[in-house]
Structure formats: C-alpha cells, structure tokens
Amino acid sequence: MRPRGAECERCAFEAGSPLGLSEAARNLLMQWVVVRSYPEGTTLFHQGEPVQRVYCVQRGCVLSRWDDNAGESVVRTLAFGSSMVGLVDAMSTARVHTSSAEVLTPLTACTIDARALDRLLRSSPEIASVIASTLSAEVVQLVRDRMALLPMSIRRRMLKTIYDLREPCGTTREDGSLVVTLPFSRRVLASLIGTTPESVSRSAQELKRSGLVRFEGRNVVVEDLDALLDAVERVEGSTDRMPPSR
Structure with a gap:
C-alpha cells in the first residue's frame, strides 16, 4: 500500500532497515502518510518551532539553515531524492526544529503528521524499531557527508x-x-x-x-x-x- 501520488519504489520511512516493515505494519503507517506539493519559496518550518510534520522528498530540493545567536545563517543540508526532512527533530526530546527549511524548487513530498507519528511509535514496536533504524541511518549519512567534504x-x-x-x-x-x-x-x-x-x-x-x-x-x-x-x-x-x- 502506498499513499495516492507516491512515486517511490520503497518508502524512505523504512529505508534504514534491511528488512523493512511487514505488510500489515506498512499499511498501518501508510494510512497516515499524505502526499503534498509546495511551490518554490515555501518555508516548511522555522527554527525553534514545534515539529508539525515530517517530510520525505520525492521531487524538488529543500535547503535547511541554522541561525546562530549573532544572526549569522549557516546552511546545514540540501535535501532531495528520498531524503527525510524533520525526522531527527521529530524524534528528539524537545520536539522543536533546530533549523529552518525552505523549498528551493517545486516540491512533492510524502508527509506524516508529528502527532500521528508519535501515536504510531507508541502503538507499534515494529514501526518504532524500523523508524529508529531509519533515523540512525540519516544521522550517520549526515556525518559521512560532512566528513567526506573535509x-x-x-x-x-x-x-x-x-x-x-x-x-x-x-x-x-x-x-x-x-x-x-x-x-x-x-x-x-x-x-x-x-x-x-x-x-x-x-x-x-x-x-x-x-x-x-x-x-x-x-x-x-x-x-x-x-x-x-x-x-x-x-x-x-x-x-x-x-x-x-x-
């Protein structure tokens, strides 16, 4: 089962797990996934805001920035092609965004409401385990990408x-x-x-x-x-x- 409008062969929410989700767990997760489109220039969220939803990029580019106390802006990531946006913040204790995200080119993304994600994590150990693996893979990839640039x-x-x-x-x-x-x-x-x-x-x-x-x-x-x-x-x-x- 995939949400209407989804084009990906495998859901990126479970991409961090070698085995992925069972069919029953995947169907449960997909009930809450909605495909949304955003025009260029849209701000998905601002730094410091509570997490409202998590995004998986299908088409387009999303730029994440971090602003320091002196008002300087630093680019953190450029997300495209099955990249997750907001998952790390959604899984954190504070549940607030540590950066801002702006749509650079017209965006199509699978999204899931943060409250729905929280309920799924509490009610399904299988979904919680797989998404935790995906989160870990996301963090590791971010570190690898930065280290590769050095x-x-x-x-x-x-x-x-x-x-x-x-x-x-x-x-x-x-x-x-x-x-x-x-x-x-x-x-x-x-x-x-x-x-x-x-x-x-x-x-x-x-x-x-x-x-x-x-x-x-x-x-x-x-x-x-x-x-x-x-x-x-x-x-x-x-x-x-x-x-x-x-």
Whole structure:
C-alpha cells in the first residue's frame, strides 16, 4: 500500500532497515502518510518551532539553515531524492526544529503528521524499531557527508554539489550538454560547502578554464558528465588536478 501520488519504489520511512516493515505494519503507517506539493519559496518550518510534520522528498530540493545567536545563517543540508526532512527533530526530546527549511524548487513530498507519528511509535514496536533504524541511518549519512567534504578542495566540493544537483535541477540541451540551474546564490553555495563567496568565485573561474564546467549566472553548463564524475571521485593530492584547458 502506498499513499495516492507516491512515486517511490520503497518508502524512505523504512529505508534504514534491511528488512523493512511487514505488510500489515506498512499499511498501518501508510494510512497516515499524505502526499503534498509546495511551490518554490515555501518555508516548511522555522527554527525553534514545534515539529508539525515530517517530510520525505520525492521531487524538488529543500535547503535547511541554522541561525546562530549573532544572526549569522549557516546552511546545514540540501535535501532531495528520498531524503527525510524533520525526522531527527521529530524524534528528539524537545520536539522543536533546530533549523529552518525552505523549498528551493517545486516540491512533492510524502508527509506524516508529528502527532500521528508519535501515536504510531507508541502503538507499534515494529514501526518504532524500523523508524529508529531509519533515523540512525540519516544521522550517520549526515556525518559521512560532512566528513567526506573535509579533505576535498573547494573545486571538488563545488563539482560534487553540481553533480548531486544534476537530477533535481538539471536539463539537457539539444547539443547534449547538461545545464544545472543552481537553486541558490553563490553565497548560499559557499555556506553549503564550507567556504567563502570569494573562494567560490575563484574556483568557478578555475573550473571554467579547465573546461569541466562553465558558469552562466546560476546556470552551470556541463559538457561531459562522465568527466565531471571522474573529477569528483579523484583522490585528493595525487589526482585532484584539473584537466588541461581545451
């Protein structure tokens, strides 16, 4: 059983468990899952607000930000393609959002009301166990993603972000090139990859000279997707050199 409008092959609410849910437990969970659509620019929730619902992204991108006491905003995550939004906060003791979430591109998401989720966790040990496994997998993946960025040069971080956005934000031109439209400013990109806007601008020029990608405003033109992936996967130091200019 899947909620009307759902397109995913396997529900991400149970993706953290190798075996997943039994059919009976899945049907019980799906009774409370609703597919919703949100236009670009929608704020799903603000930092400090009580958790109202949890989201599983089917289509679109969601940006999460954390604001410190000095008013500085830091990008925490970029969610797309079966990513969960709000689950960690929903499972916390405080049950309040520790960041804000904004829809960057038109969003379709499976959602579940936080109160319904709480009732399900209390009434079904099976659902509680599987969602706890999913929560654990989400946290581990967040840590891995952050740790993976640490040894990367700024150029590789930018290339990885462009590659990750190829499906939710990419279109193919008649000449076969891929155009990825960044759903945020370079300042936000800098915060996302842990650097400064000035470093992003310098790296964009270096990447343009290398021939890997070309920046046209918020559009990033990728002539060879395989070459882009090769550059992302190179080992830092020995193979992080950009290919010669064409």
